[in-house]
Amino acid sequence: MxxxxxxxxxxxxxxxxxxxxxxxxxxxxxxxxxxxxxxxxxxxxxxxxxxxxxxxxxxxxxxxxxxxxxxxxxxxxxxxxxxxxxxxxxxxxxxxxxxxxxxxxxxxxxxxxxxxxxxxxxxxxxxxxxxKQVRDTTWTWRIAPQRYKEHEAFIVQLIRQRDRDGLNTELVALAAMPQFSGVRGQVLKLFAETKKLGLKFRLGELAVPTLPYMTRxxxxxxxxxxxxxxxxxxx
Incomplete structure (x- = not known):
């Protein structure tokens, strides 16, 4: 073998x-x-x-x-x-x-x-x-740009439809992604956009999941x- x-x-x-x-x-x-x-x-x-x-x-x-x-x-x-x-x-x-x-x-x-x-x-x-103000570089994962745009569009659609159950399912799925630093930053941005849109469409203060930190x-x-x-x- x-x-x-x-x-x-x-x-x-x-x-x-x-x-x-x-x-x-x-x-x-x-x-x-x-x-x-x-x-x-x-x-x-x-x-x-x-x-x-x-x-x-x-x-x-x-x-x-x-x-x-x-x-x-x-x-x-x-x-x-x-x-x-x-x-x-x-x-x-x-x-x-x-x-x-x-x-x-x-x-x-x-x-x-x-x-x-x-x-x-x-x-x-x-x-x-x-x-601490020191610049360095690292390799990190992120959601691919096209896929990120798809999640953005889906969140907008769910909020426009006032589909709270669907929105909650989407937010939980985002929180379940592997939270490498790049992915985590993108998910936090999507969560912030969700809360902003929730207020704009008068859905109130939308709750979002707490994100875990990625550990080795x-x-x-x-x-x-x-x-x-x-x-x-x-x-």
Missing amino acids: LAAFNIKIPKNLTAAMQLLQLYMQSGHYYWISGVVARPKLHRLVVKLNAFRIARDAPGRAYDKAKGLASTHLVVCELSHGELLWVLVGTAGKGGLIDPEQIDIGTIYDSRLAGQHLRFKHYELLHTEKRI MSIYTEPARTLDTLCETVL
Whole structure:
């Protein structure tokens, strides 16, 4: 069995997003993603093994010293037997942007506008942060711009229709999103707009949920599940 089938699976979508954020912070800027049916996962992993996705920490340190790229595969379960996969990597020989590597599709650079890493309705971007008047930068998730506009339009529609139950359901759903700093800021803005519109349309002072703060979570179950548990092909 290929060592790649021992790659750990994040326990849920939020854990996968946290893992991708950590990879981006360590310079894995290049990416490609897709959705695959479980019966086809085995073939995909075998193909992506060309990028040395099973290298452990000492192996990756050695590769870096030799100018070789580091590439990670992240896979998580969706519904209806589908799997979302994301391949992220650094620059270097044998990596995603090496012209001598196999062609697996369009490779994006997450640092560039219009190429931010997309994960369902979220995108990961490099942004400025301030801590006690000190400027720094960080990678954070946010709701993708188009999806954010859709939530804005939906809230306006619910308020115009005076649909309090529907509005409450929407606000609870927003509060249930993974509250990475970028997402949290957007949700707070949507909540503020909701309260403002509530007064404008004479619905009174609308109550909004209290948002939790995002804390570092464990990425894997204990014991961790691995890719081989998702493969329907006998390994």
